[in-house]
Amino acid sequence: MYRLCPETDADTPEVEALLDLCFAPGRTALSSYRLRDGVPPVRKLCLLLRSGQKQTDPLLAAIRYWPVRVADRPVLLLGPVAVHPTAQGEGLGGFLMRESLSRAAAMGWERVMLVGDAPYYGRFGFSKLDHVEMPPPTNPDRVLGLELHPGAWVGVRGAVTRETRPEVLAGLAEPGAPDLRSSCADVEVTKDTPHARDKHQLAPSHSAADR
Numbered sequence: 001m002y003r004l005c006p007e008t009d010a011d012t013p014e015v016e017a018l019l020d021l022c023f024a025p026g027r028t029a030l031s032s033y034r035l036r037d038g039v040p041p042v043r044k045l046c047l048l049l050r051s052g053q054k055q056t057d058p059l060l061a062a063i064r065y066w067p068v069r070v071a072d073r074p075v076l077l078l079g080p081v082a083v084h085p086t087a088q089g090e091g092l093g094g095f096l097m098r099e100s101l102s103r104a105a106a107m108g109w110e111r112v113m114l115v116g117d118a119p120y121y122g123r124f125g126f127s128k129l130d131h132v133e134m135p136p137p138t139n140p141d142r143v144l145g146l147e148l149h150p151g152a153w154v155g156v157r158g159a160v161t162r163e164t165r166p167e168v169l170a171g172l173a174e175p176g177a178p179d180l181r182s183s184c185a186d187v188e189v190t191k192d193t194p195h196a197r198d199k200h201q202l203a204p205s206h207s208a209a210d211r
């Protein structure tokens with residue numbers, strides 16, 4: 001059993017330490033971080049897994065999301081996602097991916113993108129976005145997308161830009177830390193078999209890479 005919670009300000013130093021542990025030094029120099037500068041994250045989708053119910057129980061995994069724009073359409077930028085090295089390969093990353101994407105769809109988000117390894121994210125339905133450009137230097141083969149609503153990436157092409165609309169930013173800057181904390185839950189996590197992966201995949205049957 002694990003404890004699933006939205007990330008609050010109190011968790012942030014631990015999440016940063018986990019990201020420092022899991023990624024190479026200088027991770028914040030990546031171009032994707034420039035899209036996050038000065039923009040609040042989508043708090044309800046930034047999730048953590050701890051080994052137990054107490055705030056002091058070890059943090060094992062975290063996932064974060066930010067709003068961005070492509071061709072003036074709202075897009076969720078997924079990442080970073082990280083699992084503590086001692087807990088990798090146990091299904092925690094897959095659980096956070098599926099849980100957060102399912103919540104994103106329920107919130108009405110239509111399209112998600114990330115910069116990452118296609119062999120890992122392909123299992124959740126992500127495929128290469130051929131006409132979406134991250135700020136350089138980004139390997140275009142690592143720019144991946146997922147439709148939460150059928151056809152949501154069709155015709156959406158161009159540069160990824162920071163979300164600057166005041167009404168969107170105001171909606172994201174929710175004070176709600178106590179509310180977030182009250183939405184924690186105990187969860188079972190089991191590692192997917194390839195068969196279960198196919199069954200749970202959120203993606204539509206067609207590939208975003210074809211656009």
Ligand SMILES: CC(C)(COP(=O)(O)OP(=O)(O)OC[C@H]1O[C@@H](n2cnc3c(N)ncnc32)[C@H](O)[C@@H]1OP(=O)(O)O)[C@@H](O)C(=O)NCCC(=O)NCCS
Nearest residue numbers: 022081082083088089090091092093094095116117119120
């Ligand atoms: C990548 C990461 C988030 C996956 O989380 P996890 O909890 O270890 O993954 P799961 O247990 O859900 O899934 C494990 C599977 O993913 C595969 N996998 C993990 N990282 C992978 C990668 N970069 N490319 C391809 N496959 C990968 C494992 O080989 C394993 O495959 P299997 O199911 O066939 O045995 C985690 O390993 C991690 O934090 N790594 C370091 C940080 C990082 O690289 N993050 C971004 C990746 S682009």
